[in-house]
Amino acid sequence: MSSRQPPPQQPTWADRDYQQQYQEYQQESYGQDSYAWPPQQQTYPPYYETYDPYAEAPPETPVRAPEPEPAPEPEPEADPGYTLPAVPESSWAVDNRRGKLLGRGVLGCLLLVQAGLSLRLRGTAFEDEALYVASGHYELNNLLHGTKLPVDFAAYFSGHPKLYPVLAAAVDSYFGLTGVRVVSLLFMLAATGLLYAVTRRLFNLRAAIGAAALFSVLQSTTVLGNFATYDAAAIFLLALSMYAVVRTDRMRSAAVLLAAPPAALAFGVKYASGLYLPTLVLLAVVTAHRHRGVKALGRGVFLGAGIGALLAAGYVLSGPLGGISSTTTNRAKGADSAMTLLERSAEWGGLVFVAAIFGSVAYTLRGRMGEMPWIEGATAGRVRRAALGLVLTGTALLAPAYQIHLQTGVSLHKHVGFGLLFAAPMAGLGMARLVGPHFRHPQLGILVYVLALVFGMVQAQRVYSFPDAAPMVSYLRTVVHVDKKGSYLAEEQEVPAYYLRDVTGWNQWQSTYYMDYQGKDGKQLTGPDAFEQAVRDGRFDVIVMHGAVTPATYEAVKKGLEGNTHYRLAAVFPYMTSNGENAYRIWVKR
């Protein structure tokens, strides 16, 4: 550049030649910022040879290059052996076949990591798992052989007892609890896969990988992938419905009805899924790419009506479901403070939520990353982009908000995962934007993933921690009556009732939550008093307590055991959970 600048001082006589050369050059130049060389220079001797206009021209050098000989007309070729295909505009920013393959490879790796994270968790059946699988066996017998149900499970279940429990029991019959848990893992892996497909269709491959990566390492995903409850099935069905909504975005409005059956089924499997049905309807509206304005609402109306019709039909067919109100809509209020619940939610989903907010903001500002600006494609308008971000990211807040309303932290660790399934596409987009065009900052993407992975792993290990029931159950097997008689009081009675269902009936197990008892003096008792008196009267053949779930009943039982000649402490099995050390205590009749 310096050769182009005028010399800073008045040129001396020694510089005169240079000065002149410079002026000549300035006249010929095409401006300071032009990179295009004057075309005639291509025919002159190379520009880097010093051009001296005053030099004697060599006699043989022509002043102007002669016109090149016109090339002979190419002879028309006979049939070419092959034709070159049109070269498409291609790069890693475009989903081509190679990109698709690459993306699937990465997805495969992510699923492997997810499976590994889930399978590393171990434990005997948790209370809820035992309850659903055991009830499933009774429901299955009821369906197949018309056997009477021991209790009306529908009255207090938080999902329909003839859906997931029956599937779980069928699997349990052949593969045991591990098999049922593997089914949950398959559900969660499928959910991640569907999430990938949804995000790829909504945005692009990179966002899809980001979404799958973040969702696959969440605490809730890891835990539910090894947990025999209907949560995994419900998440899968919601993901399937979301996929159907997004996949039909450019079809006729009525095509969105394909999303209705899985959505309705998700509600049937777990009633709390109903919280996310409005999200699906809104998503149908926002992704109505063929329509604008009021017409876009058509998809939402179709989907809403479809789900509603299916649910109404299902309700008519299934009869009364008391469980909906007792477990979901009108659940007993707890005593957990809003602050605690928010803190926990932030711990379990905060990172993905922040990434989703970033993705939503970035998406609202720019529809594309601008890596290859000359490639143009239809992007949704700004309002629609903002709406998409709002609907998906906002859904992550539903479960925490609802549980804060109920003031209960029960199952929150599972429920955050439902909302994060919807927020994950935005989080994936956020991650892609964070990495930036041309993979400018891969370290930021890796940072976010690794943080999510570490938090997810540690939190899953802590959440997935419940008493080891194996020694308790094997001891009980030696003391229960084999003739299906006898009465057993057990804290979390579902666990032994599930494992010992071959030798005991469901109703032989008395739960420690609630009991009515008529004392020998004819007095009607309820609550802790009932337990105390029943123990004093020697009503149970075996008592199993640890006090971690129903401490009030434990105290009552201990009082009932004072000066009691009926029972003898027979076994103490210590166990360790993340809450600390505790022990099963088993009393038997002397």
Add this chain to the structure above:
Amino acid sequence: MSRFRALAAVLLAGALLAGCSTFSEQGRDEYRRAQGKAAEPSLGVTEAPAEATKPDLPYDVRPLLQPSKKYLGVAAVGAPASMKNVDAFAKAAGKKPNLVEFYSAWGDQYETAAVRNAWNYKALPFIAWEPYDKTLKQIASGSQDAYIRDYARSVKELNLPVAISFAHEMNGFWYVWGTKKATAAQFVAAYRHVHDLFDQEGATQVIWVWSPNVINPAPNVRLKPYWPGEEYVDWVGVIGYFARYGPSTYRTLYGPTASQIRAFTKKPMIIAETAAEAGERKPADITNLFQGLAAHNDVIGFVWFDIDKEADWRITSGPASARTFREQAADPRFGFDVTTP
């Protein structure tokens, strides 16, 4: 560029906020415990060995509490660390004893080898635990908890049934835990405390023996105040010897005590220590003991103090005694296999 950095910083801050609880001290403890380890390893808490995780069911002692036949027990010098004297007794009695009593002083470790010896001999080990150098008050106060817990853990770990009588003959004046140095309330408090700690540790293999001396030497001491409660006792282990100068029949020796005890409990009774002093009367005493036991269904057996201490209590003190014992012990109601009751 700076935009990305700012955003990354925001993300990091958010992550660290979340991390506050996940990786806080409490969070780390919870994580460790979820892996089945003690929360704070540096405090010297021993971690459970790997084999402890496999279900090892505690021995169910209930069939031993009220067997259909009666225990034929013995206390012999050096037993059950060495079974030599027990073998000699078995030879003289013509029947293997199925209960071996021995004494453990306060501060002694649980004698697992001795207990295992007895069990291998198919005899129930019976330990008289004597709190010599600590008062009942001290024991009840909790100052001995570490020792008691350690003892209980050993019992649990060995997982063999054992009968334990704590501070026996508490209603007599001759021991340091007797009526001269301690009150009934102190005895009950200490007994319950020891029992509670065993329960807490899960040492359910213990058959708890409440073991008063017959009331004859101290008729004014009521037994009821010494009773720890139904849930604390499995056996009432009455101690009473046929001494040269004293009651000479089963009824006069044990009757008054039994009737007092039966006023407040129906727990099975065992003669936790007995013997007859060498002399003319000894064969008759032996006969009396066996006949008396056979006549009482609530009495589940006896322990013969086969030691030459202060007097010769052994069954081999004279040929007539040995012969009588052998004849009486031949009764099929005495003795059974404790490993398959």
